[in-house]
Amino acid sequence: MSQNKSFRGHKGGFRWADVELHAYKKEGSAPFKDITRQTLFGDENLSGELRYFEIAPGGYSSLERHEHVHAVVILHGTGRCLVGEEVRDIAPFDLVSIPPMTWHQFQAAPDKALGFLCMVDRERDRPQLPSAEDLERLCSTPAVAAFLRGIPAESN
Amino acid sequence: MSQNKSFRGHKGGFRWADVELHAYKKEGSAPFKDITRQTLFGDENLSGELRYFEIAPGGYSSLERHEHVHAVVILHGTGRCLVGEEVRDIAPFDLVSIPPMTWHQFQAAPDKALGFLCMVDRERDRPQLPSAEDLERLCSTPAVAAFLRGIPAESN
Numbered sequence A, B: 001m002s003q004n005k006s007f008r009g010h011k012g013g014f015r016w017a018d019v020e021l022h023a024y025k026k027e028g029s030a031p032f033k034d035i036t037r038q039t040l041f042g043d044e045n046l047s048g049e050l051r052y053f054e055i056a057p058g059g060y061s062s063l064e065r066h067e068h069v070h071a072v073v074i075l076h077g078t079g080r081c082l083v084g085e086e087v088r089d090i091a092p093f094d095l096v097s098i099p100p101m102t103w104h105q106f107q108a109a110p111d112k113a114l115g116f117l118c119m120v121d122r123e124r125d126r127p128q129l130p131s132a133e134d135l136e137r138l139c140s141t142p143a144v145a146a147f148l149r150g151i152p153a154e155s156n
Helices: A132-138 A142-148 B132-138 B142-148
Strands: A010-012 A033-041 A048-060 A070-076 A079-083 A086-090 A095-098 A104-108 A114-121 B010-012 B033-041 B048-060 B070-076 B079-083 B086-090 B095-098 B104-108 B114-121
Touching: A033 B070, A033 B095, A048 B048, A048 B070, A048 B114, A070 B033, A070 B048, A079 A095, A079 A142, A086 A142, A095 B033, A104 A114, A104 A142, A114 B048, A132 A142, B079 B095, B079 B142, B086 B142, B104 B114, B104 B142, B132 B142
Parallel strands: none
Antiparallel strands: A033 A048, A048 A104, A048 A114, A070 A095, A070 A114, A079 A086, A079 A104, B033 B048, B048 B104, B048 B114, B070 B095, B070 B114, B079 B086, B079 B104
16 A cells, blocks of 8 residues: 555645545446545554545535444535434544444535545444435434435525 | 543634643653643553654753654654654655654754654663663764754854
8 A cells, every 4th residue: 555655745736646536436326416535644563544635516425334433534625424323514633423323414515515534443343324214304303304315504 | 530521622823622731751860852742642442652752942952762663654844854864854744654762853943843743652771871882873863963963064
């Protein structure tokens, strides 16, 4: 992996020397839109892995949950985030923790990309997607229902 | 710990809600200058820990080595970094990996604070400080000797 190099310079635009740009997930594996992934640190000498995700304007990560925890630092842009039944606006350098088995999703603002770092354990379980029943339960909270329909907080 | 809160907002100036500001190390435990530490993420659900360090203009971290690995993302400011026998200028969003048992130090520019994230394993060994012999060996590389005397790269 590229992590063998001690110095990897930022090339601008949140791309790095010797860091590959990946699709967020395999196409069709889960609903998501306009998002890329770069693993900044992830090798056998570290228990954690640090990834950089970028969501294009209007894009979103998949709505999912898992046992492993996400530790997120917003780097640029604005957007919103669902964690359990809470919807929050997010802005640069805000911190977001996703506890175990908690439904979550990140959405970029309609007019601005959202870039963030996410620390996870290198060994982790696979994400679970919501069943129709899970979605129904989530949508019983009006703010969550509005978020999942992509309606900005202002018009809730 | 504060990590129980899912959202912790950035208050500006690289200070966060519910994140304590700490001295870098216990005073007198190692040579260092003008540096603070904030643990952004570090709880029993995560194998990794993510800390934010800020070095005031002209300050520096201690010269040390250890078995555990540092995974660093520069957030703001400029400065220099020693990793083994390499000295590099660092700027926002550059990535620095400190391999096991490798001497390293971060220095802020004389006129600018340097802020960076550092991911480590939550369980890790204690840093070792250089002996007089280690220092002598390090200083046999001219660029390293200049770095350790705080001489800017331009005048090497």
